[in-house]
Amino acid sequence: MTRILSALLALSICAVTALGQDDPHGITDTIRIADVTAVPGDKIQVEVYIFSDIELLSLTVPVKFAKEVLTLDSIRFDGSKLEYLSSHPYAIDNEAGTGLIGGIVLTEEPIPAGTGLLATLDFTVAQAAEIGQTYIFDTVFVPPAGYVLLVTVDHDKVRPAFAPGHLTIVDQNKAPIFREIPDQVVFEGDSVTFMVSALDPDGGSISYSSMKLPNGASFDAATGQFTWIPPYTGPNSAVGSPCIVKFIASDGENSSHCAVDITVLNRNRAPVVNTPDTVGCDVGDSIFLVISAADPDLEAVEVDVTSLPYGADYQRGNPGYVSWRTSLSDSGSYELLVTATDAIGAEATETLTLLVHPAAPCELDISETQAISGNTGIVEVSLRNRVLIDHINLLIHYDPTALTLLSTSAVGTRVDYWEQFIETINEIDGRVWLDAGANLPGHDGNDPLEIGDGPVMKLNFLVTSDLDFAGQLVRVEFEFVDTLSLLDNTLITPEGEVLGQGDVSYDNGSIFIKQHDALIGDINLNSVPFEVGDIVYFTNYFIDPASYPLDGDRWGNSDINQDGRPGTIGDLIYLINIVSGSGAGKISADEHAGSTANVDARVVSTGTDITVESALPVGGAYFVISLEGESSIEAVAGGDHRKVDIHQSFDGGLLRVLVLSKDASGIAADGEPVLRLLHDGGLRVSIKEMMFADQQGFSLTAELGKATQLPASFTLDQNYPNPFNPSTNIGFSLPREGQVNLKIYNIEGKLVTTLVDGLMPAGRHTVVWDGRDNTGRAAASGIYFYRLNTGEFSDTRKMTLIK
CATH class of the missing domain: 2.60.40.680 (Immunoglobulin-like)
Incomplete structure (x- = not known):
C-alpha cells in the first residue's frame, strides 16, 4: 500500500x-x-x-x-x-x-x-x-x-x-520496369541466348528470378542470362511451339513480370535404319530378316526393301520382314537396298548384303555325350538336309570293348513317321547298319523328309563298368567299307538321286566315360563341355585361383582324366588334348605306375634353376613358390622357348607358375632346367607346392631333391583332395634327414596301412595313399587319421574317404 x-x-x-x-x-x-x-x-x-x-x-x-x-x-x-x-x-x-x-x-x-x-x-x-x-x-x-x-x-x-x-x-515505391526483350525464333537443336534486365524507378537494387523453365534451359539470376537448346522431340520441341518463358524482377517491395515467346522451328532429321551390314547363310537355308527404322523426331516411318533376289519376299511395314528359302543354286552375294522415309520426306538408305555360302546338300552329325561307367548313354544321329530325303543308309562304328549297342530307335525324331527301319548289328567289330525309308517297297503313303535339321536316329549304348576306361573319350564314327556300291552313309532323294560322300558332310561324335555324375569338362559352366573357354578358365584357375575358383560344380567337372583328383595339372592337359583333337587315350596302369618327377632347385648366377628328371616326358608343371626378400622375379622357360608356354602371377609373396608343353611330344625331363627364376641374390626362394603330369594328362608323383631349399621346421600338411576317392596326397616337410613313420588309422584307432617307415632326406615330400589297406583291399568309406612321427616331431590329421 x-x-x-x-x-x-x-x-x-x-x-x-x-x-x-x-x-x-x-x-x-x-x-x-x-x-x-x-x-x-x-x-x-x-x-x-x-x-x-x-x-x-x-x-x-x-x-x-x-x-x-x-x-x-x-x-x-x-x-x-x-x-x-x-x-x-x-x-x-x-x-x-x-x-x-x-x-x-x-x-x-x-x-x-x-x-x-x-x-x-x-x-x-x-x-x-x-x-x-x-x-x-x-x-x-x-x-x-x-x-x-x-x-x-x-x-x-x-x-x-x-x-x-x-x-x-516519401513517394509510393514503384515496381522495376523490364527492358524490352524481343520474341525469339530458334530451330530444334540450336542454341538461343538472351539477357534479362530491368530498371528501378526508385533507384533500388533489383533481383531476378524465373518461373518454370523448359527442360534443359538455364537462367543465371546474377547476370540475367537465359540459355536453351530446344529438343527435337517432346512438348518443348516444335510440336509445342511457341514456348513462353516468364521472368520476375523485384526491388524487395514490388515486383514485375515479363514473358518472352520462343518460337521453335522444326528441324527434320532423317530416320535411322536398323539392319546389319551383312547376313550369311548356307545354300538351302531359310532366311528371315526383321528390317526396321527409327525416327529421331518420333515421326512415322515407312521402310521399303528393293533389289530382292529371286524367290525372296518382303512384307512391307515398320518393322518389315524379308523371307527367302534359298536353293542349292543360290550361292553368291546379294545386295538389298533398304530405304526409310519419314512423314516429312526425309530419307535414309542402307545396303544389306546377303552372303549365301555354298554347302553340301546334306550334313550328318553324331552327337557328343557323357555317361557314367556301367550306365547307358544315348548318341543321336542328326541330319541337316537342304533337299527332300526319302531314304537313309547309315554305317556307324564304335569301340566294342568300351560300348555295347543295346538298341536303335527313331521314336521322337524327324523320321519317326517312316515305315521302313532295318538294323544290322555286328557286336564283335562294333558296327551297326541302319536302313530307313519313308515307305515300304510298293507303298507311297508317307511324304519324304522335309528340308530341315534335327535327329533322325538314336543309338542306346551300355558303357563298360571297367574303371580303367574312366576318362576315355570313345569315338562313335561314320564308317565307309562298301567300296563297290558306295552306299555307306548315303541319302536318297524322292527322284532317286543318291547323295554320297561328295554331297554330304560328316561330323563324328563320342561318349566320354566318367566315374560320377558331373558334366566333365564344363569348367566355365555354360553347359558345353570340352571347349576353348573351358581351357581358358582352367588355366586362369592355376595362376589366379581367387578370381577363377573351382567351386561348386566346377570342382566335380574338372576331374577330366577321371583319376579321382579334380583340379590337377593333369586334368588341364587332358582337357587340352580333347579340345585340340590330340586324343584322350588311356595309358596302361603298368606303364604309368610309379612314374615320378624328381625336382631340384639350384641357385645359379641368374637366380634359381628348377630341374626335373622323369622317365616320362612332362606335359605340364605347376609351381607355387614362396618368396622372401626385396627383389623382382620373372619365370622363363628353361629349355626351348618355342616348345613351352609360361603363365605366371605374383601376389602376396607367392609366385604361381604354370608350364605347358606346346606339342604332344612333351617337355624332356632329363635333369636340365625346366624353369628358370630370374632374380638377384637378395631373394629367398622355396617351393611351397608343385604338380606334374605327363603329356597324356596323368599325374606324376613329385619328389623334391636335396638341393631344394630346405624347410625351416617339421610340418604335416592337410591331405588333398579331401574328401577323396580313390586316392589322396599327403605332404610333409623335414628340416633334416631322419627316421620317418607315416601310418593310416581308422576311426576306431586300428592300423589300416603304413605308408612310410624308414630313413628319409630333408626336404618336402608327398606320399599318395590309394585308399587300400596293408592287404591290398579297398578301404571302406569313412573318416581316417594319418599320423607322422619322426622322433623329434609328431602330428595327426583327419581325412575323409567317400565312394
Whole structure:
C-alpha cells in the first residue's frame, strides 16, 4: 500500500513539475522517438524508447505530433518495458495533436533500469501529406500530467533528456520496369541466348528470378542470362511451339513480370535404319530378316526393301520382314537396298548384303555325350538336309570293348513317321547298319523328309563298368567299307538321286566315360563341355585361383582324366588334348605306375634353376613358390622357348607358375632346367607346392631333391583332395634327414596301412595313399587319421574317404 501511495504521489507531483532536464543519478536518462518514413495514406508504427540507469516507480511522457497529417490511432505497450504493469494510463488528443504515455508501479516490481521499448504509437498518414516534407515528434506540456518526468524508487524526480523523432513523407515505391526483350525464333537443336534486365524507378537494387523453365534451359539470376537448346522431340520441341518463358524482377517491395515467346522451328532429321551390314547363310537355308527404322523426331516411318533376289519376299511395314528359302543354286552375294522415309520426306538408305555360302546338300552329325561307367548313354544321329530325303543308309562304328549297342530307335525324331527301319548289328567289330525309308517297297503313303535339321536316329549304348576306361573319350564314327556300291552313309532323294560322300558332310561324335555324375569338362559352366573357354578358365584357375575358383560344380567337372583328383595339372592337359583333337587315350596302369618327377632347385648366377628328371616326358608343371626378400622375379622357360608356354602371377609373396608343353611330344625331363627364376641374390626362394603330369594328362608323383631349399621346421600338411576317392596326397616337410613313420588309422584307432617307415632326406615330400589297406583291399568309406612321427616331431590329421 505504501508503494502504491508513493507512486500516486509521484504521479501527482509530476503533474505540477516544470519542464527542464534534471538527472541527479549518474548517466542522464533519455527518452527517444524513432525516425520513420511513410507514403500518403500509410499506416505506420512509431516506437518510443527509454534509457534509465535506475529503477523507476512511475513515468509520464507527453508526445506532440503533426495533427495536420497524422492521426494517432492507439498507444500499445506489447513488447515494451511497461507491458507487465497493470496500470499504464495513456491519453490521445488528435485535435491537439498530442498523446500521453504513462506507467505506474502498483504491486509489481519496479520498472527495471536499462534501455528498452517504452511504447508503440500507431498512426494513420493523411492522403494529403506532401511528399518530401518532414515532421517532428516532440514532447510538450499535457495537462494535467504536465511535462515528461520519471520517478525513481527513491522517489527522486528525474527530468530526462528528450530526443525527438522525425517523419518523412516519401513517394509510393514503384515496381522495376523490364527492358524490352524481343520474341525469339530458334530451330530444334540450336542454341538461343538472351539477357534479362530491368530498371528501378526508385533507384533500388533489383533481383531476378524465373518461373518454370523448359527442360534443359538455364537462367543465371546474377547476370540475367537465359540459355536453351530446344529438343527435337517432346512438348518443348516444335510440336509445342511457341514456348513462353516468364521472368520476375523485384526491388524487395514490388515486383514485375515479363514473358518472352520462343518460337521453335522444326528441324527434320532423317530416320535411322536398323539392319546389319551383312547376313550369311548356307545354300538351302531359310532366311528371315526383321528390317526396321527409327525416327529421331518420333515421326512415322515407312521402310521399303528393293533389289530382292529371286524367290525372296518382303512384307512391307515398320518393322518389315524379308523371307527367302534359298536353293542349292543360290550361292553368291546379294545386295538389298533398304530405304526409310519419314512423314516429312526425309530419307535414309542402307545396303544389306546377303552372303549365301555354298554347302553340301546334306550334313550328318553324331552327337557328343557323357555317361557314367556301367550306365547307358544315348548318341543321336542328326541330319541337316537342304533337299527332300526319302531314304537313309547309315554305317556307324564304335569301340566294342568300351560300348555295347543295346538298341536303335527313331521314336521322337524327324523320321519317326517312316515305315521302313532295318538294323544290322555286328557286336564283335562294333558296327551297326541302319536302313530307313519313308515307305515300304510298293507303298507311297508317307511324304519324304522335309528340308530341315534335327535327329533322325538314336543309338542306346551300355558303357563298360571297367574303371580303367574312366576318362576315355570313345569315338562313335561314320564308317565307309562298301567300296563297290558306295552306299555307306548315303541319302536318297524322292527322284532317286543318291547323295554320297561328295554331297554330304560328316561330323563324328563320342561318349566320354566318367566315374560320377558331373558334366566333365564344363569348367566355365555354360553347359558345353570340352571347349576353348573351358581351357581358358582352367588355366586362369592355376595362376589366379581367387578370381577363377573351382567351386561348386566346377570342382566335380574338372576331374577330366577321371583319376579321382579334380583340379590337377593333369586334368588341364587332358582337357587340352580333347579340345585340340590330340586324343584322350588311356595309358596302361603298368606303364604309368610309379612314374615320378624328381625336382631340384639350384641357385645359379641368374637366380634359381628348377630341374626335373622323369622317365616320362612332362606335359605340364605347376609351381607355387614362396618368396622372401626385396627383389623382382620373372619365370622363363628353361629349355626351348618355342616348345613351352609360361603363365605366371605374383601376389602376396607367392609366385604361381604354370608350364605347358606346346606339342604332344612333351617337355624332356632329363635333369636340365625346366624353369628358370630370374632374380638377384637378395631373394629367398622355396617351393611351397608343385604338380606334374605327363603329356597324356596323368599325374606324376613329385619328389623334391636335396638341393631344394630346405624347410625351416617339421610340418604335416592337410591331405588333398579331401574328401577323396580313390586316392589322396599327403605332404610333409623335414628340416633334416631322419627316421620317418607315416601310418593310416581308422576311426576306431586300428592300423589300416603304413605308408612310410624308414630313413628319409630333408626336404618336402608327398606320399599318395590309394585308399587300400596293408592287404591290398579297398578301404571302406569313412573318416581316417594319418599320423607322422619322426622322433623329434609328431602330428595327426583327419581325412575323409567317400565312394
